[in-house]
Amino acid sequence: MPIAMPNLIPVMPELVMTGVAIILLMAELVIKRKETLGFLSLISVGLISYLLLGSAGTTFGGMFVSDGYSTFFKLIFMANLVLTVLISPKYLQTMRINFGEYYALTLFATLGMMLMASAADIIVLYLGLELMALSTYVLAGFIRYDMKSNEAAIKYLLLGAFASAILLYGTSLIYGLTGTTNLRDIAVYITHNGLAKNPLLMVSMIFFAVAFSFKIAAVPFHMWAPDAYEGAPTPITAFMSVGPKAAGFAVLGRVFLVAFGSVKTDWSVILIPIAVLTMAIGNILALSQTNIKRMLAYSSIAHAGYMLLGIIAGTPAGISSVLNYMFIYAFMNIGAFAIVIMLRTEGFAGEDISDYEGLGKTHPTAAALMLVFMFSLTGIPPMAGFMGKFYLFMSAINAGYTWIVIVAVLFSAISAYFYLRIVMLMYMKEPKEVIQLNTSPGIGLALAVTVSAVILIGILPAKVLALAQQAVTSF
Amino acid sequence: MPSEYLGVLIFLMVATAFSIGALVLGEFFRLRRPYAEKLMPYESGNIPVGEPHMRFSVKFYIIAMLFVVFDVEAVFLYPWAVVFDKIGLYAFVEMVIFIVILFVGYIYAWRKEAFVWD
Numbered sequence: 001m002p003i004a005m006p007n008l009i010p011v012m013p014e015l016v017m018t019g020v021a022i023i024l025l026m027a028e029l030v031i032k033r034k035e036t037l038g039f040l041s042l043i044s045v046g047l048i049s050y051l052l053l054g055s056a057g058t059t060f061g062g063m064f065v066s067d068g069y070s071t072f073f074k075l076i077f078m079a080n081l082v083l084t085v086l087i088s089p090k091y092l093q094t095m096r097i098n099f100g101e102y103y104a105l106t107l108f109a110t111l112g113m114m115l116m117a118s119a120a121d122i123i124v125l126y127l128g129l130e131l132m133a134l135s136t137y138v139l140a141g142f143i144r145y146d147m148k149s150n151e152a153a154i155k156y157l158l159l160g161a162f163a164s165a166i167l168l169y170g171t172s173l174i175y176g177l178t179g180t181t182n183l184r185d186i187a188v189y190i191t192h193n194g195l196a197k198n199p200l201l202m203v204s205m206i207f208f209a210v211a212f213s214f215k216i217a218a219v220p221f222h223m224w225a226p227d228a229y230e231g232a233p234t235p236i237t238a239f240m241s242v243g244p245k246a247a248g249f250a251v252l253g254r255v256f257l258v259a260f261g262s263v264k265t266d267w268s269v270i271l272i273p274i275a276v277l278t279m280a281i282g283n284i285l286a287l288s289q290t291n292i293k294r295m296l297a298y299s300s301i302a303h304a305g306y307m308l309l310g311i312i313a314g315t316p317a318g319i320s321s322v323l324n325y326m327f328i329y330a331f332m333n334i335g336a337f338a339i340v341i342m343l344r345t346e347g348f349a350g351e352d353i354s355d356y357e358g359l360g361k362t363h364p365t366a367a368a369l370m371l372v373f374m375f376s377l378t379g380i381p382p383m384a385g386f387m388g389k390f391y392l393f394m395s396a397i398n399a400g401y402t403w404i405v406i407v408a409v410l411f412s413a414i415s416a417y418f419y420l421r422i423v424m425l426m427y428m429k430e431p432k433e434v435i436q437l438n439t440s441p442g443i444g445l446a447l448a449v450t451v452s453a454v455i456l457i458g459i460l461p462a463k464v465l466a467l468a469q470q471a472v473t474s475f
Numbered sequence: 476m477p478s479e480y481l482g483v484l485i486f487l488m489v490a491t492a493f494s495i496g497a498l499v500l501g502e503f504f505r506l507r508r509p510y511a512e513k514l515m516p517y518e519s520g521n522i523p524v525g526e527p528h529m530r531f532s533v534k535f536y537i538i539a540m541l542f543v544v545f546d547v548e549a550v551f552l553y554p555w556a557v558v559f560d561k562i563g564l565y566a567f568v569e570m571v572i573f574i575v576i577l578f579v580g581y582i583y584a585w586r587k588e589a590f591v592w593d
Contacts, residue, residue, distance in 0.1 A: 003563060003565050003566050004565070005565050022576065022579050025579065025583055026579060026582065026583070029582075029583065
């Protein structure tokens with residue numbers, strides 16, 4: 001039987017991405033100025049974003065689906081990639097790790113995320129997850145002479161491999177139970193055969209929850225995150241804190257709401273304690289950090305906890321508010337990391353929280369930008385972070401989870417301490433030493449984009465929210 | 476008694492007798508010139524006795540990775556070749572793309588001097 005040519009339109013962005021990544025890998029061998037490769041990847045993102053908008057459809061026998069949900073996530077990945085590429089070159093030069101593989105690997109990692117967002121079959125999901133994870137492990141260890149970077153890569157690799165194994169175990173149980181790996185077929189089988197109280201289904205859902213919790217760094221599967229975030233090159237920390245987390249939420253939403261949608265009462269019992277613990281541990285441990293990258297790592301753990309509320313709510317409003325929050329989170333988090341990168345100069349790490357003392361006097365613009373991002377991460381109006389949290393908590397209340405929202409608001413109040421401490425240090429302390437800023441046009445552009453996104457979405461939140469709501473209608 | 480298994484029984488007996496016979500006969504006829512290296516268990520050129528935490532060159536890892544890459548290629552090529560005439564042009568094109576991607580990896584490894592030992 002000859003294999004028929006599948007419809008390639010839905011998968012076109014991924015195909016272009018693969019092609020560009022391979023071309024970059026080859027170009028790396030001949031091009032001496034590595035920034036050229038970054039520029040090429042920016043151009044390709046423009047092309048891919050254009051292709052994304054006309055890519056709706058299902059292909060490869062229902063294994064790959066391009067719908068509003070996946071397109072929204074892919075746009076987040078594109079924003080993540082563009083911002084990471086913009087903040088990278090100067091840092092790579094300062095750290096003397098200016099190798100061209102960096103750009104090819106970020107592209108491959110993003111390709112893996114795109115496959116995950118579009119996966120309508122657990123096999124495709126796993127394929128994308130591994131492509132993303134393997135590329136990110138290498139990127140985390142990109143500062144080869146630095147022990148901490150090596151430690152980050154090894155820890156991330158070992159725990160990531162562990163999570164992948166658990167995911168495969170869960171997949172094998174589901175396949176044994178239903179005889180399919182297609183998410184929609186699994187859902188149909190579960191409802192038709194009344195598997196709601198099946199213990200194997202429950203075990204399999206626990207395995208899925210554990211594996212995805214690793215990817216989004218939810219407690220108690222967050223242990224790798226602070227070490228990996230601290231040791232990895234800072235642009236990669238920014239990349240890792242948004243991209244893989246968004247991809248993790250994309251598959252979490254799709255698997256739990258499409259495949260296991262009919263047994264929501266069973267899996268919400270698993271996810272609720274994870275969400276509460278994630279908000280608690282993330283926010284409380286962030287209080288005692290002295291390294292800003294570790295602090296932002298714990299903060300990103302806490303934000304995963306907030307976003308889990310939307311998944312637990314499970315309503316279209318809940319999912320669209322997760323999408324909305326992820327979009328906002330991408331800008332505010334990468335913006336904060338861009339400031340961290342600027343403080344890094346040759347021979348000066350600039351990663352201690354005390355290094356921010358007096359930044360308001362020595363570098364008022366950078367301090368003002370950091371203030372915007374810190375306010376947004378705390379969730380203070382009129383920054384975008386407030387609107388994101390507002391919609392998330394509203395959707396959870398409307399779905400009847402009022403007590404979790406109360407818990408979330410309490411922990412969110414705790415988070416104000418460690419975010420606003422940085423603001424306090426910047427404006428209310430005298431500078432200890434003169435800090436040089438390591439700026440570049442790329443970082444400037446990235447900061448301009450992120451800060452205007454954070455303020456604009458904060459003042460006019462309806463546009464992005466409407467897009468997110470539209471995205472989940474086809475879900 | 477299933478008589479059709481008689482052949483298997485005879486085969487087993489002949490095989491046992493042959494292998495034992497070959498070992499015993501060899502003992503009488505072969506030359507015996509032992510020296511230290513020859514008496515050592517064969518471990519692909521490594522010294523079999525020593526500390527358990529022996530360090531060996533990181534270059535072996537690169538060789539192992541290259542092996543995995545091209546081994547996977549071979550694993551995919553065999554079933555494809557077996558059903559080649561049944562699956563049509565599309566599968567052929569797909570395999571060409573697959574090999575081109577691997578070839579890119581080959582060029583990359585070559586230019587990064589992964590095949591140079593020193």
